[in-house]
Amino acid sequence: MDTRDEIRCFVVGDLETNCYAYVSAGECLVVDPGASGARIADELGDVRVTQVVATHRHHDHVGGVRALVELTGAPWAIGEGDAADAVRALEISSHDFVALRSELADPPEPDQLLREGDVLEVGTARFRVVETPGHTPGGISLLGEGSAEGVAFMGDTLFAGSCGRTDLMGGSWKQMSSTLERLAGLIDPGVTLLCGHDPATTMARELASNPYLQPGAWRPSND
Numbered sequence: 668m669d670t671r672d673e674i675r676c677f678v679v680g681d682l683e684t685n686c687y688a689y690v691s692a693g694e695c696l697v698v699d700p701g702a703s704g705a706r707i708a709d710e711l712g713d714v715r716v717t718q719v720v721a722t723h724r725h726h727d728h729v730g731g732v733r734a735l736v737e738l739t740g741a742p743w744a745i746g747e748g749d750a751a752d753a754v755r756a757l758e759i760s761s762h763d764f765v766a767l768r769s770e771l772a773d774p775p776e777p778d779q780l781l782r783e784g785d786v787l788e789v790g791t792a793r794f795r796v797v798e799t800p801g802h803t804p805g806g807i808s809l810l811g812e813g814s815a816e817g818v819a820f821m822g823d824t825l826f827a828g829s830c831g832r833t834d835l836m837g838g839s840w841k842q843m844s845s846t847l848e849r850l851a852g853l854i855d856p857g858v859t860l861l862c863g864h865d866p867a868t869t870m871a872r873e874l875a876s877n878p879y880l881q882p883g884a885w886r887p888s889n890d
């Protein structure tokens with residue numbers, strides 16, 4: 668990643684979701700504003716948010732989209748396969764929102780539906796969309812290119828030492844196992860992985876130690 672670019676992380680909501688702001692050449696891409704959209708806009712201050720994207724449809728990744736796009740005017744995007752359920756994310760979540768109700772809302776209809784190979788541009792950085800179904804049917808990861816070479820946003824697909832749950836609505840271990848197998852071959856070991864929860868890691872570390880990235884883990888199970 669170019670040293671002139673900057674990544675900021677806001678931990679939002681009661682599931683402690685990592686919301687990232689990638690700032691490059693006066694533009695800013697916000698990834699996964701899961702709650703507290705107004706606070707995120709406030710903390711970004713003069714930084715111009717030019718694009719909002721959610722890696723998947725779960726409420727803890729889209730719950731702050733509405734406030735953020737209303738305050739900034741930025742368009743927002745999500746994977747095509749998750750769009751229909753994203754706009755009713757709170758309704759279909761089994762989570763209890765009582766403590767956070769005021770900081771969450773269903774997002775508006777997305778401005779753009781993302782598919783494999785689409786590219787989001789922010790300043791001198793580009794992020795290439797990789798479809799990563801398994802945690803949800805339409806989940807995506809974003810691989811940095813240009814000045815963002817060497818970083819990737821993983822959503823809830825891959826975590827340090829773990830991977831995303833497949834037992835929630837629309838989840839599939841069969842899809843997750845092929846997604847993980849593909850990512851293991853696709854992402855360079857030197858890439859820093861920015862995950863939807865928990866600390867960042869690197870692909871090298873995960874290839875060496877993440878049990879879900881070992882070849883034996885890719886057997887499809889009974890779903």
Ligand SMILES: [Zn+2]
Pocket residue numbers: 723725728802823
């Ligand atoms: Zn999720």
